[in-house]
Amino acid sequence: MIGKETTDMGEGAPTTARLRDVLNRASRVVIAEGSPDEADSADVARIAVSDAAIADLADLLAIVDGGNGDRCRCTGWPTIMVYDTAGELIACWTLHHQSGLRGIGDCDADLRDGPALTEWLAQRGLTRSRIVQEALAAGELEEERRRLRWLQAAPAGLRDAAMDVCAPPGPDREAWSARLRQAKARLAALIQDCYPDEIERIRVLMAWAGVAARESGGGLKWYDLAIQQELLAADPDRILAALTVRPPSPAQLDGATQLFASLEWTGAHGRQLPEPLRSTLIKHIRTDGTDPMKFRMRHGYYGAERSA
Numbered sequence: 001m002i003g004k005e006t007t008d009m010g011e012g013a014p015t016t017a018r019l020r021d022v023l024n025r026a027s028r029v030v031i032a033e034g035s036p037d038e039a040d041s042a043d044v045a046r047i048a049v050s051d052a053a054i055a056d057l058a059d060l061l062a063i064v065d066g067g068n069g070d071r072c073r074c075t076g077w078p079t080i081m082v083y084d085t086a087g088e089l090i091a092c093w094t095l096h097h098q099s100g101l102r103g104i105g106d107c108d109a110d111l112r113d114g115p116a117l118t119e120w121l122a123q124r125g126l127t128r129s130r131i132v133q134e135a136l137a138a139g140e141l142e143e144e145r146r147r148l149r150w151l152q153a154a155p156a157g158l159r160d161a162a163m164d165v166c167a168p169p170g171p172d173r174e175a176w177s178a179r180l181r182q183a184k185a186r187l188a189a190l191i192q193d194c195y196p197d198e199i200e201r202i203r204v205l206m207a208w209a210g211v212a213a214r215e216s217g218g219g220l221k222w223y224d225l226a227i228q229q230e231l232l233a234a235d236p237d238r239i240l241a242a243l244t245v246r247p248p249s250p251a252q253l254d255g256a257t258q259l260f261a262s263l264e265w266t267g268a269h270g271r272q273l274p275e276p277l278r279s280t281l282i283k284h285i286r287t288d289g290t291d292p293m294k295f296r297m298r299h300g301y302y303g304a305e306r307s308a
Helices: 016-024 052-060 114-123 128-152 159-165 173-194 198-213 222-232 236-242 250-260 263-269 277-288 291-298
Strands: 026-032 046-049 079-084 089-096 100-102
Touching (some): 128 159, 128 198, 159 173, 173 198, 198 222, 198 236, 198 250, 222 250, 222 263, 236 263, 277 291
Antiparallel strands (some): 026 046, 079 089
């Protein structure tokens, strides 16, 4: 285990100059593919660099001077241990999310080129950072595809307003939250204008809500919740009427499975649905439901205890 005194260079903002000063006094740098608590374990992959490779590493570890004013809550990895000519450990730094560095000053600092460092490590056998980055990139791509599926399902006349609602969060979460509240208010007003008939409005929103019911995981996103909140604000009797006034579409039934299983609905109205809606919903789930739909059906949602 690496001692805490080696992980923090004390007061002052982190800078590349401070980092280079330490590396200029180094004779060997060991990079272990684990957190400081794991760095000494024989099971942790590691490399040692010296001479010219230390200069290369110094370039790759260049940071945005001044730091980001924060400290990541995770322990961080890989662990970078710097030794002087006498073999003494003079610094211990950790990477955070392959994009930040800790240990140069009083806060974390963003790397100037995290991907370049990740590739440099992979070329020397430490591939875990690259594997994580590839997985994160794949996850971000799927998140974007999911967002586009929701946007493409937006009812007629609502696409532009929906685009504002599903805009991804930015670095300033407070500003993003304020913009989201405004976007949701605009969307809600536009929904009323485009679909003044309440029954038709509910049916349109129910089909849109059905998009989330078919997603493979991740729960409801902020944009899914915007539609669910509009449905929850409607008169529950009108919701039930909208699904029985004429046969609901499969997409509307998908949306119904999502709404009627929500804590807000069950907490306010219970799980028992009236006939023939209950039977229609159960038949839909048995015929074409997803695993989560079938799970909720088996566990008594929709008033169908142990129906599967």
